[in-house]
Amino acid sequence: xxxxxxxxxxxxxxxxxxxxxxxxxxxxxxxxxRLTGATAQVHYxxxxxxxxxxxxxxxxxxxxxxxxxxLLPHLVSPPQDSAAPERARLAxxxxxxxxxxxxxxxxxxxxxxxxxxxxAAAVQAAEAAFAQVLDANAFVAQAAAISATLWQxxxxxxxxxxxxAAALQHAAAAKTEGxxxxxxxxxYLGATFFYAGEWYWGLxxxxxxxxxxxxxxxxxxxAAPLIAPAxxxxxxxxxxxxxxxxxxxxxxxxxxSPYTYLALPRVRALTAHYGATLRLRFVLPMVMRGLPVxxxxxxxxxxxxxxxxxxxxxxxxxxxxPVGKPVERGYALLSRAIAAGKGVEFAASFLQGVWADGLDxxxxxxxxxxxxxxxxxxxxxxTALPDPSWRAxxxxxxxxxxxxxxxxxxxxxxDNNPGHWGQDRxxxxxxxxxxxLV
Numbered sequence: 001x002x003x004x005x006x007x008x009x010x011x012x013x014x015x016x017x018x019x020x021x022x023x024x025x026x027x028x029x030x031x032x033x034r035l036t037g038a039t040a041q042v043h044y045x046x047x048x049x050x051x052x053x054x055x056x057x058x059x060x061x062x063x064x065x066x067x068x069x070x071l072l073p074h075l076v077s078p079p080q081d082s083a084a085p086e087r088a089r090l091a092x093x094x095x096x097x098x099x100x101x102x103x104x105x106x107x108x109x110x111x112x113x114x115x116x117x118x119x120a121a122a123v124q125a126a127e128a129a130f131a132q133v134l135d136a137n138a139f140v141a142q143a144a145a146i147s148a149t150l151w152q153x154x155x156x157x158x159x160x161x162x163x164x165a166a167a168l169q170h171a172a173a174a175k176t177e178g179x180x181x182x183x184x185x186x187x188y189l190g191a192t193f194f195y196a197g198e199w200y201w202g203l204x205x206x207x208x209x210x211x212x213x214x215x216x217x218x219x220x221x222x223a224a225p226l227i228a229p230a231x232x233x234x235x236x237x238x239x240x241x242x243x244x245x246x247x248x249x250x251x252x253x254x255x256x257s258p259y260t261y262l263a264l265p266r267v268r269a270l271t272a273h274y275g276a277t278l279r280l281r282f283v284l285p286m287v288m289r290g291l292p293v294x295x296x297x298x299x300x301x302x303x304x305x306x307x308x309x310x311x312x313x314x315x316x317x318x319x320x321x322p323v324g325k326p327v328e329r330g331y332a333l334l335s336r337a338i339a340a341g342k343g344v345e346f347a348a349s350f351l352q353g354v355w356a357d358g359l360d361x362x363x364x365x366x367x368x369x370x371x372x373x374x375x376x377x378x379x380x381x382x383t384a385l386p387d388p389s390w391r392a393x394x395x396x397x398x399x400x401x402x403x404x405x406x407x408x409x410x411x412x413x414x415d416n417n418p419g420h421w422g423q424d425r426x427x428x429x430x431x432x433x434x435x436x437l438v
Contacts, residue, residue: 003360010318010358017306017317022198029196030216040069040195040218042209045076045182046143047190048126049117051098051110052202054151056191057143058107059203062227064140067210068218069195073139074178075130075171076190082294083188085286086407091117093406093421100428101203105228110151118150124171126150128163131171188296199300203228204424208307230311231427233266235273241437242275249276249429252401252411252419253347255330255361256285256323258305260410261351262312263423267412268344270426274433276414280343281397282331282390283409287323305355308423318358326354326361333371333381335390346374 015021033040044060047053064071084090095112102109112118118126129146133139149160163171185194193200193209200209206228213219251267253260271278287293302319309316322330330350337346353359353370360366368378401411404419413419414432 006320006360010320013302013319014317014358017302017319019306019310022303022306025197026212026215033196040067040213040216041072042069043072043074043181043185043194045074045178045187045190045192045194046130047076047078048130048147048150049078049123050190051094051151052101052191054110054147055098055101055105055107055203056193056206057147059105059206059227060140060143063206066220066224066227067213068220069213071136071140073130073134073136073143074181075127075134075174076178076182077175078190079188080294083297089402089405089407096418097421097425100425104231105203108148108152112151122150122160124168125160125163127171127175128167129160131174132167134174183296186296187300188294199303201300201304204230205304231424233270233426233430235269235430236434238274238437243433243436244438247274247276247433247436248279248415249433250279250281250413250419252281252283252397252406252409252413254283254285254409255327255334255347255350255354256287256321257409258301258316258319258355259423261316261355262305262308262314263410263426264344264348264351265312265314266423266426267410268348270430270433274430274437276433276436278344280334280338280347281400282334282394283398283401284394285323285327286408309356315352315356318356320354320358320360320362320366322350322354322361324362326367329367329385330361330370331390331394332387333367333376333384335393336380336384336387337374337376342374342376346371346376349373 044056046057060071063069078084081087095110095117099109101107126146126149130139130143133142133146182188182192185199187194187199189201191202193206195209195212198212200206207226207230210226210228214222249267249271267278270276306316334343334346334350337343349370350361353366353373354361359369361370364378364381368381371377371381401407401419404411404413406419406421408421410423411419411421412425412429414429414436417432420428
């Protein structure tokens with residue numbers, strides 16, 4: 001990337017993700033709603049065979065009761081292959097992850113036989129039932145029951161009334177309409193909420209929507225707790241205990257993942273607090289493994305990361321995308337830094353450099369600045385760059401990640417426990433670390 005293109009991209013991303021711009025957009029939308037006397041309309045996009053949609057369906061009634069909003073439901077299809085490149089692994093992971101969330105929030109977990117999604121006939125029957133109640137009030141009242149019938153029936157179509165051909169056609173038309181609206185507004189997943197220009201995915205981002213509605217005076221009881229508060233690392237007192245000797249936390253990461261950047265400070269804090277050993281397991285970004293990322297996904301990620309960074313008090317926005325050679329150069333240095341016992345310091349410097357400081361790891365000046373902050377000079381950089389041994393390490397890390405039935409980053413594993421994907425699950429990792437205390 002030329003210096004001019006880098007500077008333009010960095011400036012545009014900084015503007016696009018600036019908290020002030022988000023506040024201005026929200027204020028303008030709120031002003032217009034008040035001026036016109038319109039109700040606050042929250043669009044909800046439901047995917048029948050999505051475990052996270054099953055969880056969302058169970059909180060819709062509370063959302064409509066607690067907030068002065070009109071919930072507008074839409075039926076949608078699963079994401080395209082480009083947004084869900086590992087569909088079988090996604091199904092397996094989302095079932096397990098949704099069960100974890102259900103327990104945390106006191107909801108009914110999705111149940112499916114043999115760890116698979118409900119069969120096609122059952123899903124079609126459920127979609128037909130959903131399509132019959134797409135009126136706002138009816139959907140809020142009945143969605144949870146329809147979803148429960150689907151997910152608690154072992155995927156058996158007979159648990160739901162067999163739909164007529166006309167009902168199936170109606171459901172198909174409803175999905176086509178919902179898919180088009182979702183794409184037009186800029187998203188690709190089910191279990192998503194859209195309110196006045198901003199997207200919120202699942203229970204993990206519902207707290208942002210709730211906070212916004214409260215800021216706009218739309219909460220009927222501001223003293224009431226959030227329906228789905230953010231779950232976060234606590235670093236609770238240890239009372240003299242430590243993690244059992246030999247406890248390890250594997251951190252599967254990518255330098256092209258902004259969520260990897262968000263997670264690293266908390267990962268460092270967890271291992272330091274509990275006395276576990278942190279192992280950095282770098283893998284090539286999906287797009288560098290031949291897996292395309294659609295524009296809707298890229299735009300949602302950058303806006304979501306901006307919100308999360310602000311919540312966590314981390315800088316973000318002066319971005320120079322390290323895809324391609326910058327990642328490879330970074331991994332060559334990271335591999336050497338790990339061997340020198342300073343892998344975490346280098347990873348932290350690189351991630352902050354490309355996601356917050358506007359440093360271009362594709363040129364020597366940017367990479368030298370990143371390395372210097374981690375304690376390495378330019379001579380060390382030039383010695384480490386030609387070493388190709390990192391490729392075999394990255395390949396081995398990827399194979400281990402896939403063996404865990406995961407494929408994306410950041411992912412985490414405590415000892416030989418099942419792995420977890422996403423910086424939103426560090427509270428689960430903390431629970432597992434606390435289970436090792438002696």
